[in-house]
Amino acid sequence: MENIQELTNTYIAKTYNRAPLQLIRGEGSLVYDTEGGRYIDLGTGIAVNQFGIADSAWIQAVTAQLSCLQHTSNIYYSAPGAQLAQMLCQRTGMERVFFSNSGAEANECAIKTARRRAYQTYGDESHSTIITLQSSFHGRTITTLSATGQDCFHTEFGPFTGGFVHARPGDIEDLHRLADSCDCCAVMLETIQGEGGINVLDREYVRAAWELCKQKDMLLIVDEVQTGNGRTGKLYSYMHYDITPDIVTTAKGLAGGLPMGATLLGSRCADVLTPGSHGSTFGGNPVAAAGAVSIIERIDDALLTNVLRKEQLIRTALADAPGVIGVSGRGLMLGIQCEKKAGDIMSRAAEEGVLVLTAKDKVRLLPALNIPDDLLLEAMEILKKVIAE
Ligand SMILES: Cc1ncc(COP(=O)(O)O)c(C=O)c1O
DSSP states (O other): OOOHHHHHHHHSOSOOOOOSOOEEEEEBTEEEETTOOEEEESSHHHHTOTTOBSOHHHHHHHHHHHTTOSOOOTTSOOHHHHHHHHHHHHHHOOOEEEEESSHHHHHHHHHHHHHHHHHHHHSSSTTOEEEEEBTOOOOSSHHHHHHSBOGGGTTTOOSOOSOEEEEOTTOHHHHHHHHHHSOEEEEEEOSEETTTTSEEOOHHHHHHHHHHHHHTTOEEEEEOTTTTTTTTSSSSGGGGTTOOOSEEEEOGGGGSSSOOEEEEEOTTTTTSSOTTSSOOSSTTOHHHHHHHHHHHTTOOHHHHHHHHHHHHHHHHHHTTOTTEEEEEEETTEEEEEESSOHHHHHHHHHHTTEEOEEETTEEEEOOOTTOOHHHHHHHHHHHHHHHHO
8 A cells, every 4th residue: 555644745735734643434533543543533623523423313314315316506406405504594593595615615605795785785896895803714715815814824825805904803993993994895703713713702892893784784794614513502603692693604514524615694685696696516515415404403402502511521621730821712612722832732642642733822622512521531631631741
């Protein structure tokens, strides 16, 4: 057999720094490598494998659909996407859903919708500006990079799509200042900035942004690509804030391990997109949609209560742990600020059998929503030891 690491490093574009592990299979929150190593997975492929690896209900849903019809174009009707859209609308109060394949595409659709709505209202492009936040992350296409408020992602990729301004997170005055100084069609934010370092936005701030959007005829777009699908202890994290966004975007964990993005459109913009104005060959793919139905239908109150209980298990385990400065985040999307470098902790934890991620200077935990308590506690003991070293 060829050396996979060598093949990867020779033939795959060098866009990722990879850990020296080759993962081959898993079961729930355990994953195994080619050398027989066993790891407790607290990363879930970056918030994707919502019910862990090889989850039987998900496999059944996906394989049943796979053996009927793996793909059909969006010029025909197909059941899984329709059922999923109904489920998402009923659970959120949104009115329509556009399906795509990734978070970046879900956000592209949100941006297009906000701009088209403004065009239809004002008759021109005068109100095309979108306010996003500093330290945000919205994707890697040229337009979602423009939306992303972090210079480190922009270097050497210009020129960018115009019409984005970045407000200081948590600063309501700054948001008002930007909304007054340009003609805007939307505010777009993550309630917990994931790639930005697990920064939770205040309740007052998010609610003030929502009020401002209503006052100024702007849409509030909440990017739930990472926070969505049960991750924070609510189906979508905006639900912690008692607001009604106009657009909710999601991806990652939605289909439990298959590529799928969704843009949920509320009453102020549900009919902005018309035939031919947007589309995606694979968007709403029946296999991905069948997987997503099996994920969303199991994110019920009991599961969400357990997500919050597991958060407390983690917080309790880390309280006063040597080397831990603080824990941010919500539910099973947590960032641990440590005295040691997050990247060093990630490597050492992997050597000790625990897979974690980083977010800026924090160790990031995104375990499966159903991770068994005993595995979670075992992982926390190892992590504590590594953090304290
Ligand atoms: C909040 C947020 N938005 C958008 C994206 C982009 O998603 P994708 O990589 O699926 O395009 C990410 C990815 O990390 C994200 O965390």
